[in-house]
Amino acid sequence: MAFAPLDPVLHNQLRLAVVSLLVTVESADFNFLLEKTGATRGNLSVQITKLKDAGYLNVKKTFKDNYPNTRCSLSANGLKAFEGYVLAIKEYLGTPQV
């Protein structure tokens, strides 16, 4: 049991929560993520951008009912990174992982 490095993009509470949600949900818009995470809009905006810049998210900006709408989904790389993160952090958690 070594200590694998933890992907710094994912090792952040809000970004991890966003990715965690997107694993289960195909796609989600800004307000959905806002509500589920309890983040502020500013913080969520920044962290979505970082996840997108890292290539972990696909982000489509459209208009829905006349309002801007930001819809996010996990990319293949994002899923791979998340799975890697899960494996890596489990090494730190100490409970028998087998």
Next chain:
Amino acid sequence: MAFAPLDPVLHNQLRLAVVSLLVTVESADFNFLLEKTGATRGNLSVQITKLKDAGYLNVKKTFKDNYPNTRCSLSANGLKAFEGYVLAIKEYLGTPQV
């Protein structure tokens, strides 16, 4: 499944590794932690101090074979915090926890 807040003291790679080691080991000195974590001395020094200031570690500074020796052990609060962190982050990881 909500997103529990992640204790910011523990949500750091090196501090988490240190605490994770100390859960299994009763006590450990600076060089042991240095070797097991692969950290730099400076970073390890800073993070041990933070863990101590948070009340998660007991730190005894003595001399061993004429050299300064810093020996750390997990406090009761530290153990409790670690257990809480493990539960909290598992909520983010998505694999069935039951």
Next chain:
DNA sequence: CATTTCTTATTTATAATATAAACTTATTTA
């Protein structure tokens, strides 16, 4: 119909954090 308020964000400013590099103090060895 103009102005206030709401919606959906983005940008910025600041505070907090992480980390490497430099430094300190003392010991051992050549």
Next chain:
DNA sequence: TAAATAAGTTTATATTATAAATAAGAAATG
């Protein structure tokens, strides 16, 4: 006694996180 080693600590800087401020248009209100 000078150089190398040991065990840390301090500092300087870069990165990150986050709240506060701003923006641009839509809807409601008087």
